[in-house]
Every structure is written in structure tokens, then in C-alpha cells.
Amino acid sequence: MSKAISISVAGENSLIVYFGDSPSAAIATQIAQTVAYLKTVLGDLLVDLVPSYASLLVIYQPLQTDHYYITSVIRSAIREPIVKIGNEPDQDQTQQQGNSVSLPVYYSTESGPDLQSLADRAKLSVKEVIAIHQQTEYRVYAIGFAPGFAYLGEVDERIASPRLATPRQKVPRGAVAIADRQTAVYPAQSPGGWNLIGLCPQRMFDPNAEPSMPVQVGDRVRFTAISRENFISLGGELQGDT
Amino acid sequence: MASLKVIQPGIFSLLQDSGRFGHHSIGLTTGGPLDRQSFRWANQLCGNTNYGNNGHGNNAKASDSDSDSDSDKKNTTVIEVTIGGLVLEANSNTSIALTGADIPLSINKKPVALWQTHRIKKGDRIDLGFAQSGCRGYLAVAGGFQGQPIFNSQSTVPRESLGGLNQDGKPLQAGDHLPYSEIEPPTLQRLEESQRPSLSRTNTAHLRVVLGYQQDAFSALQKQVFFASEYLVTENADRMGYRLNGPAIKPSLKGILSEGICLGAIQIPADGQPIILLADRQTIGGYPKIGSVLSLDLGKLAQLTPGGKVSFEPIGIEQAHNLLLLDEQQFQNTQLVSLADTKADHA
Numbered sequence: 001m002s003k004a005i006s007i008s009v010a011g012e013n014s015l016i017v018y019f020g021d022s023p024s025a026a027i028a029t030q031i032a033q034t035v036a037y038l039k040t041v042l043g044d045l046l047v048d049l050v051p052s053y054a055s056l057l058v059i060y061q062p063l064q065t066d067h068y069y070i071t072s073v074i075r076s077a078i079r080e081p082i083v084k085i086g087n088e089p090d091q092d093q094t095q096q097q098g099n100s101v102s103l104p105v106y107y108s109t110e111s112g113p114d115l116q117s118l119a120d121r122a123k124l125s126v127k128e129v130i131a132i133h134q135q136t137e138y139r140v141y142a143i144g145f146a147p148g149f150a151y152l153g154e155v156d157e158r159i160a161s162p163r164l165a166t167p168r169q170k171v172p173r174g175a176v177a178i179a180d181r182q183t184a185v186y187p188a189q190s191p192g193g194w195n196l197i198g199l200c201p202q203r204m205f206d207p208n209a210e211p212s213m214p215v216q217v218g219d220r221v222r223f224t225a226i227s228r229e230n231f232i233s234l235g236g237e238l239q240g241d242t
Numbered sequence: 243m244a245s246l247k248v249i250q251p252g253i254f255s256l257l258q259d260s261g262r263f264g265h266h267s268i269g270l271t272t273g274g275p276l277d278r279q280s281f282r283w284a285n286q287l288c289g290n291t292n293y294g295n296n297g298h299g300n301n302a303k304a305s306d307s308d309s310d311s312d313s314d315k316k317n318t319t320v321i322e323v324t325i326g327g328l329v330l331e332a333n334s335n336t337s338i339a340l341t342g343a344d345i346p347l348s349i350n351k352k353p354v355a356l357w358q359t360h361r362i363k364k365g366d367r368i369d370l371g372f373a374q375s376g377c378r379g380y381l382a383v384a385g386g387f388q389g390q391p392i393f394n395s396q397s398t399v400p401r402e403s404l405g406g407l408n409q410d411g412k413p414l415q416a417g418d419h420l421p422y423s424e425i426e427p428p429t430l431q432r433l434e435e436s437q438r439p440s441l442s443r444t445n446t447a448h449l450r451v452v453l454g455y456q457q458d459a460f461s462a463l464q465k466q467v468f469f470a471s472e473y474l475v476t477e478n479a480d481r482m483g484y485r486l487n488g489p490a491i492k493p494s495l496k497g498i499l500s501e502g503i504c505l506g507a508i509q510i511p512a513d514g515q516p517i518i519l520l521a522d523r524q525t526i527g528g529y530p531k532i533g534s535v536l537s538l539d540l541g542k543l544a545q546l547t548p549g550g551k552v553s554f555e556p557i558g559i560e561q562a563h564n565l566l567l568l569d570e571q572q573f574q575n576t577q578l579v580s581l582a583d584t585k586a587d588h589a
């Protein structure tokens with residue numbers, strides 16, 4: 001597998017590592033391992049890391065190190081991804097395999113205004129769409145677009161659905177949505193063109209919370225249906241004008 | 243507490259420190275000053291010399307040393323003024339300096355020079371006019387503007403509703419009180435004209451580019467077009483990025499899997515018109531990129547206004563690295579000129 005891995009210059013203080021041509025669970029694990037390794041080994045030489053579908057952007061301090069050294073450390077990370085301090089592995093299993101996170105969702109045509117049209121297009125019942133969305137264990141492939149917006153894949157082909165022709169001006173916070181073979185929970189009210197199928201009462205981004213996000217890249221996510229009452233009691237809000 | 247009151251916020255004025263580093267993994271951009279050289283000099287002129295940030299994220303680990311009394315200085319906050327129009331009133335004595343774009347500055351209606359420290363007395367009114375060359379000014383105050391950081395930074399990012407005076411990403415508004423630390427007045431100093439970052443009087447910038455990312459997807463011919471052409475800054479030029487207009491260049495790739503975007507990355511969307519990504523850029527994106535503009539040249543770009551002319555020149559990563567190190571040496575070894583202090587006259 002490591003034959004496919006390449007390292008390229010991105011900019012004066014950044015290298016980008018390509019792990020393959022398309023995202024997969026194996027690549028997600030490999031990226032998570034590399035992230036943990038680089039954080040441990042590079043410490044303050046590292047400015048930031050941007051893991052994404054099948055790549056990792058490594059941003060470093062150009063006045064304190066250089067691309068030769070960073071490249072060599074990345075190569076070591078790929079060759080031997082587990083950092084050992086003494087004889088003890090310094091990483092626990094979750095750093096390699098990702099945390100497992102369950103997110104509650106109130107699925108309904110009330111909370112998911114595109115649920116019916118998505119079901120119609122897929123020639124499935126609303127109930128079947130809801131069931132299929134819960135069957136997959138998703139991986140967090142990337143976080144971006146907005147603070148806390150996590151791209152989860154891959155959505156079952158039967159309920160994959162293209163973006164709306166005209167994006168909504170206002171998608172509510174917590175909206176659970178599908179676009180092509182990806183799904184996500186909107187972390188804040190924003191414009192958006194994804195198909196809305198439900199609402200999640202859990203905050204996906206809270207700058208005052210620690211951690212500020214319940215998931216990180218590489219984590220595994222499952223959705224679990226909850227009732228309207230349960231949604232309200234967990235702090236969920238229904239808005240009339242979605 | 244000592245503060246400057248905002249009488250008029252001007253066109254678009256933001257509190258900025260060196261930026262918010264280390265949080266790309268949750269989708270946060272860095273923010274920070276668009277013209278880092280001018281930002282650094284504004285602080286230097288106000289005696290905020292211990293902030294030590296070279297603009298590459300030295301404060302990334304600031305959270306580990308919150309007890310460190312220097313931690314505020316390491317990340318000294320200034321006002322980034324776009325175009326101008328900012329009017330402030332001081333409620334106690336302090337010192338200020340304005341750098342960057344040529345924005346007329348006056349204290350109590352008396353015009354004073356940019357790129358030098360000025361004493362401010364309680365009740366003084368500080369007026370910024372509108373930029374005659376460039377468009378980003380940096381107003382620093384001795385001791386730096388104070389406030390509650392969020393994710394270790396006060397930098398204002400309106401798009402993310404983060405940072406600024408009330409941590410909500412809002413630009414300065416009339417009536418805001420901007421608190422600052424009261425410190426020993428710094429020496430009055432000036433940066434000689436020959437030492438200042440060059441500010442184009444003709445709204446043009448020549449940018450050095452480190453080839454990278456999907457550069458192999460651009461043929462030799464496409465690269466030649468890119469590096470031999472002149473591009474114009476469009477109306478879509480803001481803190482997120484500068485969208486240019488000129489001869490279209492086409493990569494052999496249509497799109498790519500979304501990937502991390504570094505400062506200065508040049509992405510080429512389907513229309514072939516380059517977009518240079520700046521301080522408030524999105525953290526990931528799916529357009530092919532030919533490389534990234536050298537950070538030392540991004541200030542020049544950010545001083546351009548719509549209609550400005552941009553040209554490019556390729557450099558290697560080794561050269562880029564040398565240039566960064568030399569620039570840092572230059573900054574460290576440039577001496578400010580001490581001015582006769584007026585403080586005594588007023589005593």
C-alpha cells in the first residue's frame with residue numbers, strides 16, 4: 001500500500017502527503033496514525049495539520065526546520081506508524097482506529113424537509129431511507145467548509161442524492177443532510193445545498209466546550225433515531241421556517 | 243481601564259493578532275493580518291517588541307503557557323484598517339503607530355507621519371483618512387489591545403463569527419471601547435523610508451510562487467501562460483482570497499479530492515482564473531492548485547485594490563526558505579531611528 005503514498009511541496013512551509021486516490025477506511029486509519037506520529041515527534045516544529053479524504057497537509061515552522069527534515073519524519077511515520085517511547089507504545093488504539101461516536105437524530109418530514117423527495121427519487125419509503133441511513137458506520141473523512149462541519153462517508157448508494165439545484169439560504173443548526181455519497185450535521189445555521197433528512201440535538205461545534213467538537217477526522221460515527229419528545233428533551237429546537 | 247473609544251469604525255476595521263494557529267483540524271482558519279510586515283513594524287514601533295511572532299505560528303502552543311506573563315505580548319493585537327475612516331478617542335495617555343497603506347493620520351486635526359511612534363494624551367482624537375496607496379493600515383498601541391482570546395487568539399474572523407472585541411467575529415463598531423495595557427511609554431521611533439515594505443504607487447505587485455500541489459497537472463505551456471501574463475485584481479478580493487482575471491489556464495485535472503490549503507495557495511477553478519487564498523481562507527478545498535505565493539509577497543498583494551495588476555515568477559522551495567531566513571535577519575537587524583521625545587515638553 002505504501003507504494004502509492006507520495007509527498008509533495010504545497011508551499012514555503014507546507015508539505016502534502018497523498019495516501020491514495022480515493023478515501024477508504026484503511027486510508028482514514030493510516031492518516032490518523034500519521035497525525036498522531038507527527039504530533040509526537042515534531043512537537044513545536046509543527047504549526048498545524050490538515051487531514052482530509054486521502055491526504056494530510058503538514059504545516060511547519062520554516063525558520064526552525066526545513067522540508068528535508070519534515071520529509072524524513074513523514075517517511076518514518078509511513079514506514080513505522082506507531083511511536084514508541086522506550087518499549088511502550090505511546091499511542092492508544094483510538095488514535096489509530098478513531099473514536100466511535102453515536103449521534104442522535106430526529107428523522108421526520110417535519111425535521112427533514114427533503115426526506116420525502118429523497119425517498120421518492122430513490123423509490124424507497126421514508127422509513128427505509130431512515131433505516132438505511134442508520135445502518136452504515138461512517139468515517140469522518142474531513143472537517144472544513146465551516147468550523148465543525150464534518151464530512152462523513154460513505155452513504156449507501158441507494159440513498160445517495162445530488163445537491164439541491166438551488167441551495168437554501170438558511171439551513172438550521174443540527175440539520176442532518178446528504179449530498180452524493182456523503183452525510184453531515186450542520187454545525188451552525190448557514191446557507192447550504194445538501195438534502196435535509198433530520199435534526200441532531202447535539203452541538204457539533206461549541207467554541208466554549210472542551211473539546212469543541214464531538215468528532216475528529218478518522219473517527220467512526222453512527223446515527224441513531226430518536227423520537228420528537230426525546231429530541232426536544234435533549235435540547236433540540238424545531239423551527240417553523242426551514 | 244485605559245481604552246480607545248471608537249467614534250467611527252471606518253469602512254472595515256478588525257482587531258488582529260498574529261493569527262489563530264493549530265485549529266485547522268476542526269475547520270478553523272487562521273485569520274491574522276493580511277500584511278504581516280506592516281503588522282510587525284506597527285508593534286515594533288510601539289515597543290511591543292517581545293511579541294516575537296514571525297507570522298508563522300510561533301504562538302501555536304500558547305495555551306500551554308497561559309501563566310506566562312509574556313503570553314499576551316507574544317500575540318500583540320492591533321487594528322487592521324481596510325481603506326480607512328477610523329476615528330478614535332483616547333481616555334488615557336498612551337502611544338500609537340500607524341503602518342501599511344498610505345492612510346492620512348491626524349491627531350487632534352494635526353497631520354502626523356506614518357511609520358513612527360506618537361504620544362497620545364487623554365482626550366486626544368485620532369483620525370484616519372482614506373488610503374491614497376494600498377488599502378490595509380495597521381494601528382498599534384503601546385502594550386497592545388487586550389481582550390478575551392478564543393482558541394488562543396483575538397483575531398477577528400467575521401465568516402466564522404470568532405474573535406474580536408466580543409469574541410463574536412464582529413468588526414469594530416461605533417461606541418466600542420478598546421482596552422489596552424498601560425505600560426512604560428516606549429521610545430519614540432521611526433522606521434526609515436528605505437527600510438519600509440515597498441508599497442506600490444501604481445497598484446501593481448510581482449509575486450514569487452513556490453510551485454507545488456498539482457503543478458504537474460499544468461503543462462509547460464500552461465505554466466508559461468501563467469508566468470508570462472498579467473492578471474487583474476477583481477472586485478472579489480477580500481480577507482479570504484483575491485480572485486484574479488486574465489488569460490485562463492487549464493490543468494489536466496478537473497477537480498481533486500478536497501485537501502488542506504496552505505497560506506498563499508493559488509487555486510485554479512474551472513474558469514481558469516486564479517484565486518490566491520489568504521488569511522481567512524477555507525481550510526480544505528477541491529480545486530487544482532499550481533503552487534503557493536511566498537508569504538513575504540502576500541502583503542504586497544493584499545495592499546492591491548480591484549483593478550490592480552499582478553504578475554508571477556516561479557521560485558524553488560530552497561530559494562523560498564533562504565528568502566524567509568534572510569527576511570527574518572533583516573527584520574531583527576533593522577534599527578529604528580530614535581526621535582526627540584516630546585514627553586518632556588508636556589511635563
